[in-house]
Each structure stands twice: as C-alpha cells, then as structure tokens.
Amino acid sequence: MFAATFVQAARDYEPSDAIRYLQASALNLPFASESFDFVTAFMSLMDVAGPETVLPEVARVLKPGGFLQFSILHPCFSPLHRRLVRDESGRPVAIEVARYFDRVNGEIERWIFNAAPPEAKAGLDPFQTPRFHRTLADWLNALTDSGLSVERCVEPTADEETAARVRGLDDTRIAPNFILFRCRRLPTSKMPSPRS
Numbered sequence: 647m648f649a650a651t652f653v654q655a656a657r658d659y660e661p662s663d664a665i666r667y668l669q670a671s672a673l674n675l676p677f678a679s680e681s682f683d684f685v686t687a688f689m690s691l692m693d694v695a696g697p698e699t700v701l702p703e704v705a706r707v708l709k710p711g712g713f714l715q716f717s718i719l720h721p722c723f724s725p726l727h728r729r730l731v732r733d734e735s736g737r738p739v740a741i742e743v744a745r746y747f748d749r750v751n752g753e754i755e756r757w758i759f760n761a762a763p764p765e766a767k768a769g770l771d772p773f774q775t776p777r778f779h780r781t782l783a784d785w786l787n788a789l790t791d792s793g794l795s796v797e798r799c800v801e802p803t804a805d806e807e808t809a810a811r812v813r814g815l816d817d818t819r820i821a822p823n824f825i826l827f828r829c830r831r832l833p834t835s836k837m838p839s840p841r842s
C-alpha cells in the first residue's frame with residue numbers, strides 16, 4: 647500500500663498551484679516516456695516490490711542525459727540483520743551484519759526509531775515494513791541494465807562531535823546505514839534493450 651499520508655503531509659506543508667501532487671505506483675508511473683530532467687527517491691526504492699523493475703521505469707520517464715538521485719538502506723551494512731555491538735563502557739565497537747545474500751520479496755520487518763525520545767515512542771506499535779533486500783552487485787547491475795550510469799555515490803557518516811552528542815548516530819562512525827547514488831540516463835542510442 648502506498649502511503650497517502652506522505653502525499654497529504656507534503657500538500658499541507660507546501661500548498662502551491664505550481665506543484666502537482668500525485669499518488670501512484672513507482673512501478674507504473676503515470677507519465678509519458680522521456681518527460682523529466684530529474685527524478686529523486688528518498689529512502690524508498692528498497693521498499694518497492696522489485697528494485698530491478700522500478701529502475702527501468704525511472705529510466706523510461708527520464709530524458710536522455712537526465713539524472714536520478716536516490717538514497718536506500720546500505721545493502722552491505724543494513725541488510726536484513728544489522729546490530730550495533732558496544733563495549734562495556736557503551737562505546738560502539740562493531741556492526742554485526744547477517745543475511746546479506748537473502749534476496750527477500752516483502753519480508754515484514756518490525757522496527758521503531760532508536761533515537762526517538764521515550765515519550766514519542768510510548769504506546770507506539772513498531773512500524774511494519776515489507777523489505778525487498780538486494781545485494782550491492784544487484785543494485786549496480788540493475789542500474790546498468792536500465793541504462794543508468796552511476797556518476798557519484800555517498801555513504802553518510804556523522805562527524806565525531808555529532809556522533810558523540812546524538813546516540814542514535816554513533817554507529818555511522820563504524821559503517822554507514824545509507825548509501826546515495828546519482829546516475830545519468832544514457833542517450834537513447836546507447837540504452838540497453840529490455841531484458842526478457
């Protein structure tokens with residue numbers, strides 16, 4: 647189910663005749679081919695059913711030379727199991743990672759923001775998110791197969807001062823939680839033919 651609440655929140659935050667808010671599946675975008683200079687997706691493509699299906703759909707609506715910028719959970723360091731290991735003093739020392747090669751389709755994960763204040767979490771049921779985990783190679787191959795060439799990657803880490811101040815960010819000094827990609831759509835003559 648696509649979260650209509652996010653669209654409503656955006657409308658309420660920035661009501662404007664210049665912005666057209668739409669609710670639709672990222673797997674079947676209601677736009678003509680080659681209509682956008684830029685597409686962005688913030689922490690969502692890893693939750694879309696079939697990352698290898700959504701990237702060709704993004705490439706379809708991008709103009710040749712247009713770009714896609716997106717962030718996802720880091721496939722290597724936030725696969726289906728990530729646990730922060732602390733020493734006796736509470737200092738983070740390692741990230742335990744498992745199930746990297748489990749390419750699940752809709753496995754339900756239950757979680758709640760660690761860093762949220764207890765009063766914000768009180769009485770709140772954990773979120774339930776269907777996961778569609780893929781390996782890093784799967785993501786890079788899906789981008790290439792879609793005619794999207796990677797230009798830049800970022801693996802965010804908190805600086806030392808922020809990590810010391812904000813407990814929920816100290817694990818990013820060991821290994822990133824997220825990865826960001828900027829990719830450019832190839833010219834039409836160089837686009838790969840769709841896979842059968």
Ligand SMILES: C[S@@+](CC[C@H](N)C(=O)[O-])C[C@H]1O[C@@H](n2cnc3c(N)ncnc32)[C@H](O)[C@@H]1O
Nearest residue numbers: 647648649670671672673688689690693694695
């Ligand atoms: C982790 S949430 C991120 C939402 C928001 N970008 C944020 O950062 O708060 C993932 C979002 O992906 C949406 N989603 C999953 N599959 C989708 C699809 N096929 N089309 C559009 N949105 C989808 C879900 O509804 C959910 O709102």
